[in-house]
Amino acid sequence: MFAKRAGSSGRAAGAWLAVAIAITAVAPAHAAGEADLAPIRAEVAKRHGEALARLRDWIAQPAIAAEDRGFPAGAGHMARLAREAGFQHVQVIPTDGKPGVFATLDAGAPRTVGLYFMYDVKQFDPAEWSSPPLEARIVDKPDLGKVLVGRGAVNQKGPQAALLAALHAIRGAGRKPPVNLVLVAEGEEEIGSPHIGQIVRRPEVLAALRRSVGVFMPAAMQDAEGVVTVSLGAKGVVELELVASGEKWGRGPSKDVHSSLKAMVDSPAWHLVKALDTLVGDDGNTIAIEGYPQPRPLGAAERAMIAQGAARRDEARTKQQLGVKRWIDDLPWPQANERLVSQPTVNIEGLVGGYTGPGGKTVLPHRAVAKLDLRLVPGMRKDAAVAALKAHLAKRGFGDIEVNVSGGYDPTETAADAPLIQAQLATLRKAGIEPLLWPRNAGSYPGYVFTGEPLKLAAGHFGLGHGGGAHAPDEYYLIESTHPKVRGFDGATMSFVEYLYELAR
Amino acid sequence: MFAKRAGSSGRAAGAWLAVAIAITAVAPAHAAGEADLAPIRAEVAKRHGEALARLRDWIAQPAIAAEDRGFPAGAGHMARLAREAGFQHVQVIPTDGKPGVFATLDAGAPRTVGLYFMYDVKQFDPAEWSSPPLEARIVDKPDLGKVLVGRGAVNQKGPQAALLAALHAIRGAGRKPPVNLVLVAEGEEEIGSPHIGQIVRRPEVLAALRRSVGVFMPAAMQDAEGVVTVSLGAKGVVELELVASGEKWGRGPSKDVHSSLKAMVDSPAWHLVKALDTLVGDDGNTIAIEGYPQPRPLGAAERAMIAQGAARRDEARTKQQLGVKRWIDDLPWPQANERLVSQPTVNIEGLVGGYTGPGGKTVLPHRAVAKLDLRLVPGMRKDAAVAALKAHLAKRGFGDIEVNVSGGYDPTETAADAPLIQAQLATLRKAGIEPLLWPRNAGSYPGYVFTGEPLKLAAGHFGLGHGGGAHAPDEYYLIESTHPKVRGFDGATMSFVEYLYELAR
Known part of the structure; x- marks a missing residue:
């Protein structure tokens, strides 16, 4: 994932959650309507091997936009997967970047649901893996069961393959899907979805999506204890580099020179430090960019969700997982969670300038770079944030510093009473899970193309x-799960079946 | 060289000079006393092949402290070279780092001269070389002649080998050296000479050096036009890393976490930026460290030297070589040179934090590092500068930021009327060269062990x-030089013969 979304847990596992606590299943495992799905459940079990082979085959063929690897093959593969799952109309859509895939499945149903897929995966270094990342081997994992290890396993091919398996099983049981489907798949999610608008905003795609009740991305929403959090949105993000260089500045050197020259030659690295210093207050947290868009304050319902989540979550365990002793401003746990949800950020992802190896080297660098990410909350737009940053820098005497935006998008939000969300809650409760509701992920995903203008659809993630x-x-x-509250592949597949039927109600 | 010194021209060629302009030879080539050296000159020519083989053999066996490569062999090799050149007493001196070599040559002469050698060389990557760095091949270089290419060729094995060749030639001519010699060689010059004090301050070494008129390091002082600058000192230097970490701070994470957490977790990278910001003024040049040692202002004689040098040097060519359009504060050329010579610096060598690869990565780094070098001028001491920096950081709320000093030393200065310097000027003039005098290099070398307490000797570099x-x-x-004003290896060797005889006068 480009930033961070519900349903995946990467290096920063637990990060976006700020909410997870094990909740005991209360509803009976077999709820109303369950009987109808028995033939499909049988098909899921029967087709387990076939579905797994499909996933393993997909993982074996990675598409990685950052490395220009696996294109256009990845799009062709995605199109074939859609066709084989029953989509009657499948179309590869060229963009200025990597192609997308648009597909529709007309089940003759009264209701239509949108699906958002990514067919690309994150870069990887096989040397760091204990199991080859493209071989998708099945290995034992203590306290969990048998897991498939591979690049894209959870982000996002595994859950997406489970959704496709659900469609195969429904057809295998002699049924039509309970809803019509509109699929939008992109191949640039891991580089910030720079061209997703070129896919979604085509007239035929907009027209198809407009008929839907909303769009969801298949995900693996359960944590290791089985807890599920339903998020009503995500922050927006801007990723950018601030580049100070002697060349653009007109001061300092145009190549690295000996550091003794610092006594007569200006330093682009200091120029960058001085520029950075103006962006945030002394605490490193308060945003000090002049004219920066202001966040919309939390509403009462949002505060209530956060209070509920914070009360049920283990602060000490979270601190321990993150290696954090104090929250910003020494805030108490509930307020720290409010800050997490409600506040925009200006974060330094990386600093790179001059000599970066071991020890020292007496150079005066000609160039220094700060990699920043800016998180945006509702009330803020990406373009306005970037414009304010540029104007601020120019006004403060740093107009020469390049602001190179590499990706990002507006925030996403969906109302709790949207049918897409209500169907999730109903499905989860029928599965014996009482989910936590959360106002928005502190991380980001490009849901804005669905929730923003012109579609203004509901959007989210779903999947056990x-x-x-x-x-x-x-x-x-x-x-294959050994934990009674956590579903394995077939269980995840069934969660999609259950959700589609719930969406059809 | 650890920092930058007279007589060598590295990546930042021309940097320390701020002075070079071709000066026409005015004195006759054969001056007084020349006749006495004819037999030695003949020996130098006769032994050219032998001396070159000695240099090539030395280059083939590098000692690199940063890589712990070539120790203790490098010290043994140095000791053997001294013994073979006629030093009667040769002693390898252990230190807490790499060993040094102390040697004395008693020629029964009334006067004694100190020699400072380094037997280590800088790291190298053979892939970047057009000729293998340890093979010391002879290649043609346009406008110069035949040059030997290898790591250490000029820094500092070549000039040192020429000095050894001078001793072999003197002996070959049936003479004794005109002065007694005291040799101090170290193997850690390229990492900032952290243990040179443990060599020089041994009682027997101090006693031997106290008898000397001063200490010089063999160097190749001529630029490509043959111009020679005699420098009366060098700035001191401190190399250090400022390290901000969540662990030491007690805020922020103790490992890299997802950047979305910036909304509730403090950032060590911002903490570092805020700390750095306090060290210099808005111009990035004015030092703002509270209680920092103050530089001694330039004297009239120093100003005169700088004015003379600046007037005779090509500002436009210097700017072009460095890729610089403006000097600090848009200073005119003479004032820029005064600033170069007289001002201490706080330079950022490198910035390293978080994700430093191509593109972005949404992390909140747990650690960020600024690599700094601080140049010191007379009136300032290394220890006082470091103490002031630490106190300043503590007072401003950055006491958690580690100040890891990796090397450095006090500034060096020698009076123009010291016999060591006057003998240089006389030797150069007899060779037809009118040298430029310069108050001090903007770069640094560890001459402080000789010029500071307790020895307070004259020190410098010498060699055509x-x-x-x-x-x-x-x-x-x-x-083999094709330029009439630039000396080749045998000419360099003779310059040491001439200098030693001049020192004996």
């Missing part, structure tokens, strides 16, 4: 099952 | 000849 290691080595997706 | 590429690929030393 569990995985981890997104963006990290040994990424995994749970196939 | 030319080389380049110190610390860079294709480092070279001129062997």
Whole structure:
């Protein structure tokens, strides 16, 4: 995932959650309507091997936009998967970047649901993996069961393959899907979805999506204890580099020179430090960019959700997982969670300038770079944030510093009473899970193309099952669960069946 | 060279000079006393092949402290070279780091001269070289002649080998050296000479050096036009890392976490930026460290030297070589040179924090590092500068930021009327060269062990000849010169013979 979303747990596992606590199942495992799905459940079990082979085959063929690897093959593969799952109309859509895939499945149903897929995966270094990242081997994982290890296992091929398996099983049981489907798949999610608008905003795609009740991305929403959090949105994000260089500045050197020259030559690295210093207050947290868009304050309902989540979550365990002793401003746990949900951020992802190896080297660098990410909350737009940053820098005497935006998008939000969300809650409760509601992920995903103008649809993630290691080595997706509250691959597949039937009600 | 010194021209060629302009030879080539050296000159020519083989053999066996490569063999090799050149007493001196070598040559002369050698060389990457760095091949270089290419060629094995060749030639001519010699060699110059004090401050070494008129390091002082600058000192330097970490701070994470957490977790990277910001003024040049040692202002004689040097040097060519359009504060050329010589610096060598690869990565780094070098001028001491920096950081709320000093030393200065310097000027003038005098190098070398307490000796560099590429690929030393004003290896060797005889006068 480009930033961070519900349903995946990478290096920063637990990060976006700020909410998870084990909740005991209370509803009976077999709820109303369950009988109708028995033939499909049988098909899911029967087709387990076939579905797993489909996933393993998909993982074996990675598409990685950052490395220009696996294109256009990845789009062709995605199109074939859609066709085989029953989509009657499947179309590869060129963009200025990597192609997308648009597909529709007309089940003759009264209701239509949108699906958002990504067919690309994050880069990987096989040397860091204990199991080859493209072989999708099945390995034992203590306290979980048998997991499939591979790049894309949970982010996002595994859950997406489970959704496709659900469609195969429904057809295998002699049924039509209970809803019509509109699929939008992109191949650039891991680089910030720079061209998703070119896919979604085509007239035929907009027209198809307009008929839907909303759009969801298949995900593995269960944590290792089985807890599920339903999020009503996500922050927006801007990723950018601030580049100070002697060349653009007109001061300092145009190549690295000996550091003794610092006595007569200006330093682009200091120029960058001085520029950075103006962006945030002394605490490193308060945003000090002049004219920066202001966040919309939390509403009462949002505060209530956060209070509920914070009350049920283990602060000490979270601190321990993150290696954090104090929250910003020494805030108490509930307020720290409010800050997490409600506040925009200006974060330094990386600093790179001059000599970066071991020890020292007496150079005066000609160039220094700060990699920033800016998280945006409702009330803020990406373009306005970037414009304010540029104007601020120019006004403060740093107009020469390049602001190179590499990706990002507006925040996403969906109302709790949207049918897409209500169907999730109903499905989860029928499965014996009382989910936590959460106002928005502190991380980001490009849901804005669905929730923003012109579509203004509901959007979210859904799917039982569990995985981890997104963006990290040994990424995994749970196939056979030994934990009674956590679903394996077939259980995840059934969660999609259950959700589609719930959406059709 | 650890920092930058007279007589070598590395990546930042021309940097320390701020002075070079071709000066026409005015004195006759054969001055007084020349006749006495004819037999030695003949020996130098006769032994050219032998001396070159000695240099090539030395280059083939590098000692690199940063890589712990070539120790203790490098010290043993140095000791053997001294013994073979006629030093009667040769002693390898252990230190807490790499061993040094102390040697004395008693010629029964009334006067004694100290020699400072380094037997280590800078790291190198053979892939960047056009000629293998340890093979010391002879290659043609346009406008210069035949040069020897190898790591250490000019920094500092070539000039040191020429001095040894001078001793062999004197003995070959049936003479004793005109002065007694005291040699101090170290193997850690390239990492900032952290243990040179443990060599020089041993009682027997101090006693031997106290008898000397001063200490010089063999160097290749001629630029490509033959110009020679005699420098009366060098700035001191401190190399250090400022490290901000969540662990030491007690705020922020103890490992990299997802950047979305920036909304509730403090950022060590911002903490570092805020700390750095306090060290210099808005111009990035004015030092703002509270209680920092103050530089001694330039004296009239120093100003005169700088004015003379600046007037005779090509500002436009210097700017072009460095890729610089404006000096600090848009200073005119003479004032920029005064600033170069007189001002201490706080320079950022490197910034390293979080994700430093291509593109972005949404992390909140747990650690960020600024690599700094601080240049010191007379009136300032290394220990006082470090103490002031630490106190300043503590007072401003950054006491958690580690100040890890990796090397450095006090500034060095020698009076123009010291016999060591006057003998240089006389030797150069007899060779037809009118040298430029310069108050001090903007770069640094560890001459403080000789010029500071307790010895308070004169110290400097000396040697005709030319080389380049110190610390860079294709480092070279001129062997056979095609330029009438630039000396090759035998000419460099003779410059040491001439200097030793001049020192004996």
